[in-house]
Amino acid sequence: xxxxxxxxxxxxxxxxxxxxxxxxxxxxxxxxxxxxxxxxxxxxxxxxxxxxxxxxxxxxxxxxxxxxxxxxxxxxxxxxxxxxxxxxxxxxxxxxxxxxxxx
Amino acid sequence: xxxxxxxxxxxxxxxxxxxxxxxxxxxxxxxxxxxxxxxxxxxxxxxxxxxxxxxxxxxxxxxxxxxxxxxxxxxxxxxxxxxxxxxxxxxxxxxxxxxxxxx
Numbered sequence: 001x002x003x004x005x006x007x008x009x010x011x012x013x014x015x016x017x018x019x020x021x022x023x024x025x026x027x028x029x030x031x032x033x034x035x036x037x038x039x040x041x042x043x044x045x046x047x048x049x050x051x052x053x054x055x056x057x058x059x060x061x062x063x064x065x066x067x068x069x070x071x072x073x074x075x076x077x078x079x080x081x082x083x084x085x086x087x088x089x090x091x092x093x094x095x096x097x098x099x100x101x102x103x
Numbered sequence: 104x105x106x107x108x109x110x111x112x113x114x115x116x117x118x119x120x121x122x123x124x125x126x127x128x129x130x131x132x133x134x135x136x137x138x139x140x141x142x143x144x145x146x147x148x149x150x151x152x153x154x155x156x157x158x159x160x161x162x163x164x165x166x167x168x169x170x171x172x173x174x175x176x177x178x179x180x181x182x183x184x185x186x187x188x189x190x191x192x193x194x195x196x197x198x199x200x201x202x203x204x205x206x
Binding site: 025026097 | 203
């Protein structure tokens with residue numbers, strides 16, 4: 001199943017832009033996902049629902065897309081689910097101190 | 104002239120919200136203004152025009168309003184002009200390390 005349609009695009013670390021990363025972090029639901037990933041290591045999509053109450057799947061999906069396209073998270077298939085992880089090493093290398101300041 | 108209509112509202116340091124600050128910083132023109140203020144100390148409004156070329160005054164005014172309302176900058180009358188300064192102490196106290204990571 002390599003190179004299947006389940007593989008999503010992720011920007012290279014060198015292509016990450018600070019303003020894009022800041023925008024991705026500027027929404028409370030997205031910031032909560034990033035903070036939870038920093039603690040949990042990895043989460044499935046359903047586990048990214050806000051603590052304050054579930055949001056529509058389409059909204060959650062949009063948030064995860066924004067985070068992935070900005071380079072905050074990796075979203076890869078794992079069995080029938082998808083697994084999300086924080087791109088901590090890439091972010092720390094590109095924008096030293098930023099993640100530490102918002103987590 | 105104390106309390107004149109030239110006095111604009113500024114949020115208290117304790118009321119600053121991280122997501123609002125991140126959003127204010129997520130626009131290239133606003134980030135450039137913040138970086139320039141960090142170097143210059145204070146600037147007049149006209150000095151906040153981007154290096155890449157002038158933007159409409161209404162657009163610049165909107166950017167400065169977004170920065171002020173998020174708590175990034177102070178905008179106070181000085182003679183017939185207005186003077187902008189970065190709220191560095193307030194930001195460093197509320198969100199340690201954040202400014203250093205984006206400047």
